[in-house]
Amino acid sequence: MARRLLKRRKAEPDVTAITGPARIGRRTKDLVKRLQPGDIAVIDHRDLDRVAAESLIATGVSAVVNADTSISGRYPNGGPIRVVDAGIPLIDNVGEDALTRIAEGDQLRIVDGEVRRAGEVVARGELLTREGVEAAMEEARSEIGGELERFAVNTLEYIQHEAKVTFEPVELPLLRTRFRGRHALVVVRGHDYRSDLAALRPYIREYQPVLIGVDGGADALLEMGLKPDIIIGDFDSVSERALKTGAELVHHVHVDGRAPGRENLQRWGLPYHEFVVDGTSEDVAMLLAYEAGAQLIVAVGTHATMVEFLDKGRRGMSSTFLTRLRLGPVLVDAKGVSRLYEGRVRRRDMVLLVASALVAMIVVGIVSEPIHVFLRGIWFTLEDLWLSITDNF
Numbered sequence: 001m002a003r004r005l006l007k008r009r010k011a012e013p014d015v016t017a018i019t020g021p022a023r024i025g026r027r028t029k030d031l032v033k034r035l036q037p038g039d040i041a042v043i044d045h046r047d048l049d050r051v052a053a054e055s056l057i058a059t060g061v062s063a064v065v066n067a068d069t070s071i072s073g074r075y076p077n078g079g080p081i082r083v084v085d086a087g088i089p090l091i092d093n094v095g096e097d098a099l100t101r102i103a104e105g106d107q108l109r110i111v112d113g114e115v116r117r118a119g120e121v122v123a124r125g126e127l128l129t130r131e132g133v134e135a136a137m138e139e140a141r142s143e144i145g146g147e148l149e150r151f152a153v154n155t156l157e158y159i160q161h162e163a164k165v166t167f168e169p170v171e172l173p174l175l176r177t178r179f180r181g182r183h184a185l186v187v188v189r190g191h192d193y194r195s196d197l198a199a200l201r202p203y204i205r206e207y208q209p210v211l212i213g214v215d216g217g218a219d220a221l222l223e224m225g226l227k228p229d230i231i232i233g234d235f236d237s238v239s240e241r242a243l244k245t246g247a248e249l250v251h252h253v254h255v256d257g258r259a260p261g262r263e264n265l266q267r268w269g270l271p272y273h274e275f276v277v278d279g280t281s282e283d284v285a286m287l288l289a290y291e292a293g294a295q296l297i298v299a300v301g302t303h304a305t306m307v308e309f310l311d312k313g314r315r316g317m318s319s320t321f322l323t324r325l326r327l328g329p330v331l332v333d334a335k336g337v338s339r340l341y342e343g344r345v346r347r348r349d350m351v352l353l354v355a356s357a358l359v360a361m362i363v364v365g366i367v368s369e370p371i372h373v374f375l376r377g378i379w380f381t382l383e384d385l386w387l388s389i390t391d392n393f
Helices: 028-034 050-059 080-084 130-141 146-164 193-199 202-206 217-223 262-268 281-291 306-313 318-330 334-341 346-368 369-392
Strands: 019-023 040-043 065-066 089-091 106-111 112-115 120-124 182-187 210-214 230-233 246-253 273-277 297-298 331-333
Touching: 019 028, 028 040, 040 050, 050 080, 065 106, 080 089, 089 281, 112 193, 112 273, 130 146, 182 193, 182 217, 182 281, 193 217, 193 334, 202 262, 210 217, 210 281, 230 281, 246 262, 246 281, 262 369, 281 297, 281 318, 297 318, 297 334, 318 331
Parallel strands: 019 040, 040 065, 065 089, 182 210, 182 297, 210 230, 230 246, 246 273, 297 331
Antiparallel strands: 019 106, 106 112, 112 120
C-alpha cells in the first residue's frame, strides 16, 4: 500500500532542528483557530485534506505532527503535498499516544522524524518528502476504482431512501432577508474559495446578492471584507466575530431530530431560526435560497467531486445530487460566473469613460492659450458681422 512508499529521510544534523510550542487538537479545523506563527501543530487527522492543509499553512506553523496517517492510499488526498511544498515539515503517523504524552504548550524540538521534549523523545514518525507523497498519491490513483465503486453504491442506496422526500415542500423559517428577485451567493470554506471570491468582487458590487455563509463560510466572507446576511449550519466552525456581525442565524436540523450545534447556540444566547430538512448544510443553504425565491444561486467552495466528498469524510453524495436536480439551472458555480463576468464592459463604464474624456477636453480648452486666441477670433468675427448687419438697417 501507499504507506510503504512514504520514504524517511536520513537524519539531519541537530542544527537544522525545528523548535516551537506544541498546540494540540483532534479536530484540525478547530485547532487552526488558535495556532500562531512558529507553533508546532499536533493533529490527529487521517487522510489530511486539502482545505485543512491550506488552513494549517496559512497560520504559519513551523511543523505539523500527525498522530494518524496523512495519506492512507484510500484516495489521492491533496493535503500532504501542499504542506510539504510549503516547506513545512510533516511528521507522520507518530501514534495516538503522542496526544497524551505531549502537553499543550510543551517546547518541542523536531529532528528528522523524532519529536523531542527537553532531550527526551516523546514521539517518532516519518518525515514525509515530496517524492514519497507523490508516489503514495500515484498508487492511490491506481487503486481508486474500488473506492469509486463503494462511493457510487453508497450514493445510490441513500438516493433510494431520500428521493421521495427531496421534492416535497419545505417549511421555511421567517427571515427578514429578502430573496425574491435577487441573486444569492452561498459560500462554503472549501476548495479555492479565496480565489473564487476575489474573482467575484465585480459581480458582488453590481448585483448585491444575498450573502450566505455556511458555517466557516461566514468567516470566508469576512476575510474578503464582506458581511454575511445569513449564517447557516451546525455552527461548529464559525467564529465569534462572524456571529456578532448581525447576520441572521439559521440552525440546520435534520428530519430525524438530530440538531448538532444546538447547545452552542443556546450557550451563546443568540437568537436563531431552525430549518428542518435533510442533507448537508451547504445543500440546505442552497435549498433555502431557492425556496425563498432567489433568481440565481452562485456557489463558492461547495463540494462536487468524489475526492472533495471523501475529503469531507462523506461516503456518498446523494443529498447533493438530489439538491442539484431540484435547483436545476438556477444554480451555477462561482468559477463559471467569474469567467463570464471578467472582461465585460458595462454601459455605465462606457458613459463614465466618455464623460471623463469630455471633461478633460473642456479643462484643456479653459487653460490653453492657443484655444483662447482661436475663440476670441471667432468672437470678434461674429461681433463685426453683427455690427455690419445692424448698420444696414
